[in-house]
Amino acid sequence: MDKMLFVGEDLALMKLTQRRLNKIFDIDIAQGGREGLNAVAGKGPYTVIITGLNMVGMNGFQFVEKAKKIDPDSVIVMLTSHGKLDASLKALNGGKIFRFLIKPCKHHVLKKALQEGVEQYHQNRHWAKTSDAASSHGHKILIVDDDPEVLSVFAAAVKATGQYDVLTAENGKIALELIKFIKIHVIAVDLSIPDMDVIQFLKAIHRREPNIVLFLMTWHPASEFQASVPDINLGAIFEKPLEIPIVLTEIWNHLRSDPKGEIEGFSTTAFLQMIEMEEKTCTIQVRSADRFGFLFFRKGQLIGAETGESKNEDAAYDIINWEDATLEVTHADPERRTEINRPLMYILVEAARRQDEAEANK
Numbered sequence: 001m002d003k004m005l006f007v008g009e010d011l012a013l014m015k016l017t018q019r020r021l022n023k024i025f026d027i028d029i030a031q032g033g034r035e036g037l038n039a040v041a042g043k044g045p046y047t048v049i050i051t052g053l054n055m056v057g058m059n060g061f062q063f064v065e066k067a068k069k070i071d072p073d074s075v076i077v078m079l080t081s082h083g084k085l086d087a088s089l090k091a092l093n094g095g096k097i098f099r100f101l102i103k104p105c106k107h108h109v110l111k112k113a114l115q116e117g118v119e120q121y122h123q124n125r126h127w128a129k130t131s132d133a134a135s136s137h138g139h140k141i142l143i144v145d146d147d148p149e150v151l152s153v154f155a156a157a158v159k160a161t162g163q164y165d166v167l168t169a170e171n172g173k174i175a176l177e178l179i180k181f182i183k184i185h186v187i188a189v190d191l192s193i194p195d196m197d198v199i200q201f202l203k204a205i206h207r208r209e210p211n212i213v214l215f216l217m218t219w220h221p222a223s224e225f226q227a228s229v230p231d232i233n234l235g236a237i238f239e240k241p242l243e244i245p246i247v248l249t250e251i252w253n254h255l256r257s258d259p260k261g262e263i264e265g266f267s268t269t270a271f272l273q274m275i276e277m278e279e280k281t282c283t284i285q286v287r288s289a290d291r292f293g294f295l296f297f298r299k300g301q302l303i304g305a306e307t308g309e310s311k312n313e314d315a316a317y318d319i320i321n322w323e324d325a326t327l328e329v330t331h332a333d334p335e336r337r338t339e340i341n342r343p344l345m346y347i348l349v350e351a352a353r354r355q356d357e358a359e360a361n362k
Helices: 011-021 033-043 060-070 082-088 107-130 148-160 172-181 198-208 244-256 268-277 312-320 344-360
Strands: 003-008 026-031 048-052 075-081 097-103 139-144 164-169 186-190 213-218 234-239 282-288 291-298 301-307 326-330
Touching: 003 011, 003 033, 011 026, 011 107, 026 033, 033 048, 033 060, 048 060, 048 107, 060 075, 075 107, 097 107, 097 164, 107 148, 139 148, 139 172, 148 164, 148 244, 164 172, 172 186, 172 198, 172 268, 172 344, 186 198, 186 244, 198 213, 213 244, 234 244, 268 282, 268 291, 268 301, 268 312, 268 344, 291 312, 301 312, 301 344, 312 344
Parallel strands: 003 026, 003 048, 048 075, 075 097, 139 164, 139 186, 186 213, 213 234
Antiparallel strands: 282 291, 282 326, 291 301
């Protein structure tokens, strides 16, 4: 029986889940992130770790970062309140989250997600033995579909290539939040996502990240939709049931022709969070089209920023929101004074807010 760990603040909920699923899964529970880390280190390895987002002293993302250093193979399922969705995605998960579930989560939905997590875990273990991890191109593929079977089969097939990181979203809202803070290279979206018109969704993605390769999935003949998005260059329209070899070939062909050079496939936000986490002292040179800027770090703290037009916090907000940016790490400026005193997460969230505000005013 696969071992699982449920980490959260609500002890009664965790015990109820443990009782309901004890015939299927061997579930340990831990109250809070610190107790959870002790369990991962002392009682693991765990096939799947279920964690809440909002926990006292250590939020879900912080817990996942630390837990993954102890046991990188565990599959992570994160529970988040619907009203907290924006906040829950304003942090780097770097592809570490297998599935987001909105609370309150129905018993059968959680059970299905855990079963799929177990399958993903064993699939990962299989390919870890047969594939060279260094062959990964760092490309991230996001699959958007409210059909859990499609998500599971498609994601497993892409992951099995050993070349790509895979994320999934059950609706358009989650997908739009994810691309704000994770550098996505490919999105495959179902025509009938439940919460928004898919054509408007595609146009929103195209406006925000025009270099993302977009694929549409549909049960209808592809010819019906070729003219629906004339201002968006779709990579292809896949008819369901998906012919996985054809789908994977199309994705590979588009990514192979991608001329851009990026740092490990990270967005600017994700890369800066990595600099903070590793407590780096360095200068980041950022280029986007004809713009050029600098971000200065000392022991993981953002201490200054400059562009041709502005300095410090205003410059940082601008640079973080530049599209299609390329980043280069250079030596630190030892004489640089500390001119930004706010935490990096504050700067990132404020930059995202300003970007959303600017788009709303267009």
